Amino acid sequence: MLRDITLGQYYQTDSIIHRLDPRVKISGTLLFLVSLFIVDNFIGYLIAALFLVMAIKLSRVPLKFIFKGMKAIYLLLLITMIFNLLLTPGTPIFTIWKIKITIEGIKTAVMMGVRLVFLITGSSIMTLTTTPNQLTDGLEKLLNPMKKLHVPVHEIAMMMSIALRFIPILLEETDKIMKAQMARGADFESGSLINRAKSLIPLLVPLFISAFRRANDLAMAMEARCYRGGEGRTKMKPLVYRKRDAIAYIVIAGYLVLCIVFGKILF
Amino acid sequence: MAIILDHINYIYDADTSMAHAALKDVSLQIPDGQFIGLIGHTGSGKSTLIQHMNGLVSPTSGAVYFDGKDINDPDFNKKDLRAKVGLVFQYPEHQLFEIDCFTDVCFGPKNLGLSKKEIELRAYEALKQVGLPDEYFYQSPFDLSGGQKRRVAIAGVIAMKPDVLILDEPTAGLDPKGRDEILGLIKNLHDTMGITVILVSHSMEDVADYVDRIIVMNKGEVAFDGEPKAVFSHYEELEAIGLAAPQVTYVMQELRKAGFPVDTEATTIMEAADEIMRIM
Numbered sequence: 001m002l003r004d005i006t007l008g009q010y011y012q013t014d015s016i017i018h019r020l021d022p023r024v025k026i027s028g029t030l031l032f033l034v035s036l037f038i039v040d041n042f043i044g045y046l047i048a049a050l051f052l053v054m055a056i057k058l059s060r061v062p063l064k065f066i067f068k069g070m071k072a073i074y075l076l077l078l079i080t081m082i083f084n085l086l087l088t089p090g091t092p093i094f095t096i097w098k099i100k101i102t103i104e105g106i107k108t109a110v111m112m113g114v115r116l117v118f119l120i121t122g123s124s125i126m127t128l129t130t131t132p133n134q135l136t137d138g139l140e141k142l143l144n145p146m147k148k149l150h151v152p153v154h155e156i157a158m159m160m161s162i163a164l165r166f167i168p169i170l171l172e173e174t175d176k177i178m179k180a181q182m183a184r185g186a187d188f189e190s191g192s193l194i195n196r197a198k199s200l201i202p203l204l205v206p207l208f209i210s211a212f213r214r215a216n217d218l219a220m221a222m223e224a225r226c227y228r229g230g231e232g233r234t235k236m237k238p239l240v241y242r243k244r245d246a247i248a249y250i251v252i253a254g255y256l257v258l259c260i261v262f263g264k265i266l267f
Numbered sequence: 268m269a270i271i272l273d274h275i276n277y278i279y280d281a282d283t284s285m286a287h288a289a290l291k292d293v294s295l296q297i298p299d300g301q302f303i304g305l306i307g308h309t310g311s312g313k314s315t316l317i318q319h320m321n322g323l324v325s326p327t328s329g330a331v332y333f334d335g336k337d338i339n340d341p342d343f344n345k346k347d348l349r350a351k352v353g354l355v356f357q358y359p360e361h362q363l364f365e366i367d368c369f370t371d372v373c374f375g376p377k378n379l380g381l382s383k384k385e386i387e388l389r390a391y392e393a394l395k396q397v398g399l400p401d402e403y404f405y406q407s408p409f410d411l412s413g414g415q416k417r418r419v420a421i422a423g424v425i426a427m428k429p430d431v432l433i434l435d436e437p438t439a440g441l442d443p444k445g446r447d448e449i450l451g452l453i454k455n456l457h458d459t460m461g462i463t464v465i466l467v468s469h470s471m472e473d474v475a476d477y478v479d480r481i482i483v484m485n486k487g488e489v490a491f492d493g494e495p496k497a498v499f500s501h502y503e504e505l506e507a508i509g510l511a512a513p514q515v516t517y518v519m520q521e522l523r524k525a526g527f528p529v530d531t532e533a534t535t536i537m538e539a540a541d542e543i544m545r546i547m
């Protein structure tokens with residue numbers, strides 16, 4: 001039921017992309033997103049597509065999984081494309097009633113569609129191959145320089161990793177509570193909007209009580225182990241760059257150069 | 268109102284890298300009025316199995332029949348089924364939500380669309396049946412002890428007057444006294460209401476004194492199914508799958524090995540005592 005939701009889900013398997021340092025993947029994904037907005041011609045998109053295909057192949061995540069995330073944005077994708085198609089001024093190819101379809105319209109619609117799909121695919125590869133804990137670790141390390149500006153980087157990362165850690169637990173809990181109430185004849189799926197909102201009470205009350213209890217237990221457990229924030233705290237598995245990370249950075253840099261040269265300057 | 272499970276397979280997270288089979292080719296018949304113990308190690312598939320019986324989970328392959336009808340047919344009314352096959356989950360905290368115990372027990376009957384009078388009558392009866400002291404009726408269920416919470420949770424299900432009552436590890440986390448009280452209560456419900464009861468547990472000792480039939484689950488499969496005596500005679504195999512027969516069985520087997528002509532089929536302490544007296 002609820003567990004089917006793919007929410008930044010991790011796909012467990014062993015691949016070179018899985019083993020990369022999370023910092024590489026975070027900055028790589030960001031740079032990839034930027035590159036999508038740099039390029040504006042066919043060759044540029046072709047390079048981006050090749051780069052994506054290579055990343056997907058290397059990650060060993062089945063295509064089905066990558067496109068699962070696409071379902072969530074497919075409406076957004078459709079609306080974006082239709083608006084661009086209809087509202088871009090330019091040379092009309094044909095006109096139906098008052099609607100003008102222009103060459104520029106088709107071009108931007110396709111471009112926006114491709115961009116969105118690439119954007120989502122690119123970020124899914126990151127979340128599918130990196131555990132939430134690695135992600136927050138990587139983010140903490142990347143944002144470390146901001147500590148100088150008194151940004152509580154460690155605290156933000158800790159909150160993020162706890163929140164991410166609790167998502168599956170609470171989803172599982174929700175599933176169990178729903179089942180327990182359905183066993184007593186509760187109906188979460190039909191009825192008017194007001195009735196449906198009301199029917200959530202038997203679900204939300206136990207869920208909140210359990211969430212507060214868990215939060216309390218966790219705080220106790222952290223305190224019992226003398227947690228006191230990030231000051232002077234070391235890690236059991238500190239992030240260290242390895243050779244493969246250096247290679248990955250070079251590949252990403254190479255990709256960016258190609259994008260700028262072929263996707264922007266030459267043509 | 269028999270329940271029939273016909274070659275049930277169930278896979279969690281099918282189509283993912285985490286796919287794993289929780290039930291493998293399980294076939295069972297649950298006739299009316301039996302008191303059944305469903306025993307197995309943690310993770311053996313007990314909870315998954317019982318959720319098939321009231322349609323909360325649909326099998327990956329195979330079929331479940333209630334009263335001769337396939338419960339996973341699109342036009343089968345699952346809400347009616349859930350009133351007839353009552354399922355009490357392991358943790359009362361997952362179901363208690365109302366401001367007081369009485370209102371909470373009313374939730375089930377209310378969902379059946381009964382009249383207010385009938386609802387309150389059933390809730391009152393159910394709370395009486397589980398032996399909750401009157402002074403707790405209008406207290407918050409969250410302030411009760413573990414054992415009392417369990418009673419309210421059970422009342423919440425029997426207020427729907429099910430024909431089959433399934434309880435998932437109702438004794439987990441209780442002290443020995445609370446455990447014996449809950450088990451006695453369940454036995455009493457079975458005897459007075461004449462309903463089928465399936466009691467899930469990971470301890471043979473817990474159920475040996477009460478049930479007519481024991482189903483042993485191991486790694487998603489039915490390992491043994493029969494009368495307690497017959498199942499306990501496999502005590503060595505039971506040990507191999509991480510379960511133990513009641514201590515009485517071991518005592519009797521040891522006596523037998525030591526040359527005393529005792530009948531090793533005694534399963535309760537009383538039976539064993541009588542048997543030992545007999546040969547002396």
Ligand SMILES: Nc1ncnc2c1ncn2[C@@H]1O[C@H](COP(=O)(O)OP(=O)(O)O)[C@@H](O)[C@H]1O
Pocket residue numbers: 279280288289307308309310311312313314315316
């Ligand atoms: N919601 C779930 N998602 C994935 N796997 C599950 C889920 N619930 C149970 N399992 C797995 O299915 C198997 C059987 O679990 P369960 O039926 O809860 O066993 P039991 O009740 O006997 O302890 C276990 O290996 C467990 O890890």
Ligand SMILES: [Mg+2]
Pocket residue numbers: 313314315357435
């Ligand atoms: Mg269980």
